[in-house]
Amino acid sequence: MLARIAHELYWIGRQLSRAEHTARMLDGVFHADVQGGRDDDGVRLSWDALLAIMGAERPDHAPTRDEVVQRLTLDRTNPASVASYVTQAREGARTVRDVFSAEMWEAINTFHLGLLRRDNSAALRTGPYSVYAFVKERCGLFWGVTGRTMLRDEAHAFLQAGARIEAADMVLRMLRVALPGEDDGDHHAHDGQALALLQAVGGFQAFRRAVPAPPNARPVGRFLLYERAYPDSVAASVEALHGALSEADPNYRNSAPVLRLGRLQADLDFRSRALDGDAGGVTQMLGQVQHELAQVDADIAQRYFGGASPPVPRLATL
């Protein structure tokens, strides 16, 4: 297929996935922040942290709730807001309408139009839950319709690849900012804190069913990094990304991104199973996986989109 179209599809996937993760994180932090007693110790998931996760410049004062919610949700002057991502994805979708099914286009277009409605900003001020529920619902609708109506061809594979690399990246960013470092010493995380982390990805019940441990920072971190059975974990996303690229590439045995992902997948598996007692490794592992995925992203650009991505800086800790 055309490299331009593949590139567009890859980014539509990334943008929609990022919009959904951002909305879920905002919703999770909002819910935790409304109540008190959250920031005594353990996991850092605050408005401040959210800005760091989303790569925004930190203001010199502690950001207020309204400020962050406005900026990351509906602010169209900020390219890193939910509304901007959805609009960008919709603009991209206009150029790939020949490979999208009509229902997919409609899903993404009504999503965009729904966020333009004027009453959203009022809803955001009084209770943003309804706005985030709308975003989650529309993302679910888009991916559901895609699964039901889109031909499983290269186009589908690139769309999926974009969605999964973004999902892995967002979860990694969140964990890197929110999890306490190993050198913080003894961290008996407040239970509520790590609950917020799970709620910020929508994984609370999955965690409860999969892990008998209480939802403290460490088991939650391991779960979101290693648990392949949970669809939004980093390991599951890496696996799906590997699968998508293998499908898209007729010569996948020689494909640098596929080979790299194969190694990463094996490495994640090895660490989660064979080095079970290696509890100290999670924080360091997060940085390494994120670096590897940046390499994969560059490899993808190189191999499929004609070599256009900034070089990945070397990881200092490697």
Next chain:
Amino acid sequence: MPDGYDEVFAEPGRPREHAVALAAALAELGPDALSNAGRMRDSIFMQQGITFDAGGPDADGPVRDRPFPLDLIPRIIPAAEWTDIKRGLAQRIRALNAFVDDVYHAREIVHAGIVPWELIVSRSAFARAAHGIRPPGGVYCHVSGCDLVRDADGSWKVLEDNVRTPSGISYVLENRVAMTRVLPGLFSSYRVRPVDHYPALLRGALTEVAPTTADEDATVVVWTPGPFNSAYFEHAFLARQMGVELVEASDLVVRDATCYIRTTNGLQRVHAIYRRIDDAFMDPLEFRPDSLLGVPGLMRAYRAGTVAIVNAVGTGVADDKAVYPHVPEMIRFYLNEEPILQNVQTYLMADADERHAALARLGELVVKPVDESGGKGVFIGPTASDQQIAIQADEIRRRPERWIAQELVRLSTCPTASPEGELVARHVDLRPFAVFGEDIHIVPGGLTRVALREGSMIVNSSQGGGSKDTWVLEDDAGETTRAAAPAAAWSPPELPGLRQGGEWSGQQQQQQQT
């Protein structure tokens, strides 16, 4: 209500210190916004299936699938007051637990002449089958929910104990979630202690009491009578939140003296059962032989100590309404402490002197049947007609042991939103929930139930009552400054910049340059 205690207003128009911000926020919101928020709450509850069925006496037939009636005005408990309640409850639960242990073992309290043995054995909840069984850690009342009320003078009193299968905790959690979604603005001036760790507490307690060997993970289940039970929503909620299986009797099986669940991989050993079913229905071999909800042989496994049952069998003897008047004595006897929370003055109708005194002034008292729950059969003297009083007096004379009489407590009131969004004073009570594993943990707040009819003091949801989100405040006002300090000192780890989608044309140019 001039002669009662109001939770928000010290006198009309002047809010109590802790409620000033709430009253201001409500005034700013206005009735229209409040009634809009009410509609949003109803639609959220309907979407999420948080509904209840009821067949009240006034309803035209049974009511099905109504959104759970959450009132949007929260009830606030200041930190200092909560500390007292918590200490009082923990003390009371320890005493009740010691009482259950005593009743089924040494019976010291009987020998000391404090509680008569005839009273204990005649309770319907007294379980002969539990005699001599001591569960791990000596804990019987793992889960409890005592009903507290605030009297006209502002003091807290215990109205009823509940150490069988108290329900309502799911509404505490769901109410909080709904409030943060529907009216987050109300929270802005307060730091409210979270409640959502309850499932973790309960699961922790269940794991602690499970008789496992060292390298074994405990299998914990929630046992429900089935989807037709009125509290099924809560059973499913707890199982989901704890991440454990929700089982019915047909899923459980006892082989020899071990309890198993039937799974797709064959039988799997069960270590702890959180049962939401009455003693009488648990094991047809030991209790009611006609029970279809029970598991034959379960008591055998329980007696052998291979499975923990939570709450333990036979705890109902401690929360019986006829045992209730003895609880302050129990606290003194077992703990050698003075009760922190007082009882409501109660008269046993089985006692001839107390009966005569009570019959003479029945119009001022509340009369309750000892073996009912959920507000059924409660007689309230001041609102009864002469004829009703006469009928009730006859009932008491006919079977005095079935009844107790209590002084009327003027339940405190709390502003409550009417469907039009106006604030009206309605009576409330409070049911805090405690979990007793290795230690007693009490979830901040609990379920505040509110009587939605003017002047009514019946708060049960089956009788047209509603509920309120209950806020326990953080320790002091200095809290916010303490929280802000570390945030400023903290710097996030170095993250790569978030990539935005590159322009395709830009990519082409780059490509040509290489």
